[in-house]
Amino acid sequence: MDPMIIGVPKEIKIGETRVSMTPSLCRRVISLGGEVIIERGAGRSAGFADAEYKAAGGTVVLSAAKVWKNANLILKVKEPLAAEYEFLHEGQALFTYLHLAAGPVLAKELCRKAILGIAYETVEGVDGSFPLLKPMSQIAGRLSIQIGAYFLQSQHGGSGVLLGGIPGTMPGHVVVVGAGNSGAHAMQMAVGMGARVTVLDLDTRRLEALDIEYRGRIVTLMSNPANIAQAVADADLLIGAVLIPAAKAPIVVSKKMVAQMQRGSVIVDIAIDQGGCIETIRPTSHEKPTYEEHGVIHYAVPNMPALVGRTSTMGLTQATEPFVAMMVQKGIERALSEHKGLARGVNTRNGRVTYEAVAKAVGFDA
Secondary structure, X not given: OOOOEEEEOOOOOOOOOOOOOOHHHHHHHHHOOOEEEEEOOOOHHHOOOHHHHHHXXXXXXXXXXXXXXXXXXXXXXXXXXXXXXXXOOOOOEEEEOOOHHHOHHHHHHHHHOOOEEEEHHHOOOOOOOOOOOHHHHHHHHHHHHHHHHHHOOHHHOOOOOOOOXXXXXXXXXXXXXXXXXXXXXXXXXXXXXXXXXEEEEOXXXXXXXXXXXXXXXXXXEEOOHHHHHHHHHOOOEEEEOOOOOOOOOOOOEOHHHHHOOOOOOEEEEHHHHHOOOEOOOOOOOOOOOEEEEOOEEEEOOOOHHHHHHHHHHXXXXXXXXXXXXXXXXXXXXXXXXXXHHHHOOEEEEOOEEOOHHHHHHHOOOO
C-alpha cells in the first residue's frame, strides 16, 4: 500500500483561526508511515508555526493548489468555499465539517467531482454519539453566553442587562432552546454567571436529568409552541441550540415570537451551521457578526469556535486523531469498511449524496 499523503490547506473562511492538524498530529501521521503536506501559515492563527510542522516531519508548501493537488486525503476544519471548488478533483477524499444540509451548492459540486466526502459531524462513536461534533458544540455553547453578554451591553446596542445582576436587581434571563451538547454547555455558563435560566427540550428524561443536576437553579419546560413563545418573550438572551444530526435544523422560534421580545435583547443561534432554528436568523460573519430585526440583536456566525482558535484546534484534533490514524494505517477504504462509525461519516461518494438526512435536506436521492 502506498503511503497516505494528507494535505492541510489554510482555512479561508472569514475569521477562521482553526487548523485541522497540530504539529503533534503531524508527528503521529509521520510515525505511522504517512506523509503530510501543509500550506504555509495554515497553523499560525492557532499558534502553530511552520517550523513546528517541519520539525514534526511535515512538508510546508507555498500554495493551497499544491496541497490539494498532491494529497490523497484533504484534512480541513470548514467546508470548501466556492474559491476552493477548482481544487477539487475526482478520486479525492475530504475529511472536514461539511454541513451539507445547509449547503446544497457544495453538495452538488462534491457529487459532480465524485468526491469521497467524510463529514466530521456525522461520524459516530460506538455508543451512537457524535465525537467529532461534540468538542465544537461544547465550545459554541460556552461562547454563546459570553457573546450574548457582550452584545447585551449598552455600548453595543443591547438592553444594558447584566446577566448576573447585583443584589437588589433582577438577573438577566437566558432561554436555551435545545438541551443537547451545545445547549447544556450554554446552560452551564449562564448558571455560572448567575443568570436566570430556562431550558426547553422535547426529551422529558433529559429535562429530568438537568433538573436533578442543577437542583432548582434552572427552569425546565417541555418544548412546545406555547412554552417557547412565553419563554422567548421574557428572554434577555435567547440561545438557539436545536440539532438534528446532518439534517436541516427545524424552525422552532417564529418571527412572531421574536417580535414579542424586548428591544435590545440578543439572539445567538448555535444551529446556524444547519440552517438555524430561529425564523429571523441568517448567517453572519466574524467581520460583521450581528444585525438587528424587530429591535433584537441577532448573532449567527457559523464558525463561532474560531473565536478561540487555539482551544478549538486542540479539542478538534484530539477527537479526529484516532480516525486519521486509522485511515493512515489501513487506507481509507479499509478503515471505512472496518469502522461502522467512520463509515457513517460518508456523505458523498461516487457522485451521490449517501447520507439519507442530507439527501432529503438538499433534495437529492440517497
